[in-house]
Amino acid sequence: MIQLHCFGESGNSYKAALTLELAGLEWEPVFVDFFNGETRGPEFRRLNPMGEVPVMVEGDLVLSQSGVIQDYISSKTGKFGGRSAAERREILRWVFWDNNKMSSQAGPLRFMMNFLPPEKRLEPVIAWLAGRFRAALEVLEGEVGRRDWLVGAQPTIADLACCGYLFYTEPFHFDRADWPGIDAWLSRIADLPGWTPPYDLMPGHPSDRA
């Protein structure tokens, strides 16, 4: 059985978990105690020297980076992939864009605003990340505001990457009401059979540390 090392608060983990779930694969989450430093410890670093979740393990195969895991699941199942070389390149483009321009802002911004102790919440950094996050949301709104899915006529891992952080409801300068195209697109994703919100799909929740 596929295991996914992850925790509920991690939007990057959610991209992999959601792809596994929607593709209909048998999988189980393995809780990573990020907030108590597990990803910085030697045991986890042996699993992934990058010190990051998600990590997918299937027998001898160990994969990290959500984009690689999503690509693997799509290739293995024939689901959420492209129907031509051009579509596959376009999908990869959006997954890279998400990793570079969207989640790179949304992830640290949400963590800093919600999960770090007050002394580590740096207001100038929050403002700077929020500005860059907004620019990324504008690009996304311009695309999903005028078609159903990012690439082709079906949902793909491009959609399942770019939505990764946007289903979380903690405050991080994102309100669906401000982005009608993104809002409708997220609703289309949430209507896919098997869709499950982040904290129901992976162990670990902010209330665990309350």
Add this chain to the structure above:
Amino acid sequence: MIQLHCFGESGNSYKAALTLELAGLEWEPVFVDFFNGETRGPEFRRLNPMGEVPVMVEGDLVLSQSGVIQDYISSKTGKFGGRSAAERREILRWVFWDNNKMSSQAGPLRFMMNFLPPEKRLEPVIAWLAGRFRAALEVLEGEVGRRDWLVGAQPTIADLACCGYLFYTEPFHFDRADWPGIDAWLSRIADLPGWTPPYDLMPGHPSDRA
């Protein structure tokens, strides 16, 4: 002939330009006047709605995101790619890691410290980015400090992605002398036939704005 829309200061462009050059393809750069706002204008947005360089054009084919361009060049030429499915996944993993953890810090950090007007140089953001950049450099040092290339026995696009910003000499909290493994790995890359430093490969240089 392949055209690469780019400018000299862009490390993401350099990854694509260097891959084109080392793969021995015929290509020509098309200068993008980023510092006068070209990437925010309607003409460029028609070429790339993401508003980013590099953009590669080959006949009707338009590609953006350096990782996609690198993957395309590697597939087209059979160079700098993996020799098995496992190596290809591992290469993709490092290219994603670069885009998400390395260049996402190094790029904005270097721009803010060198190319933005003083009032936009936000010291708390610089310090925060420098800390995250350092963590990424530690991961990279741990890998290239104990083997010649990131994946397999040959240089791949994984190396040509992760090195993208590290050949620039403007100050951005990176000194090769502090990182002996990275320093030796960069020298191995610079010894590859055809290697050319960023400002000699692409038009546009900080002195243009002096």
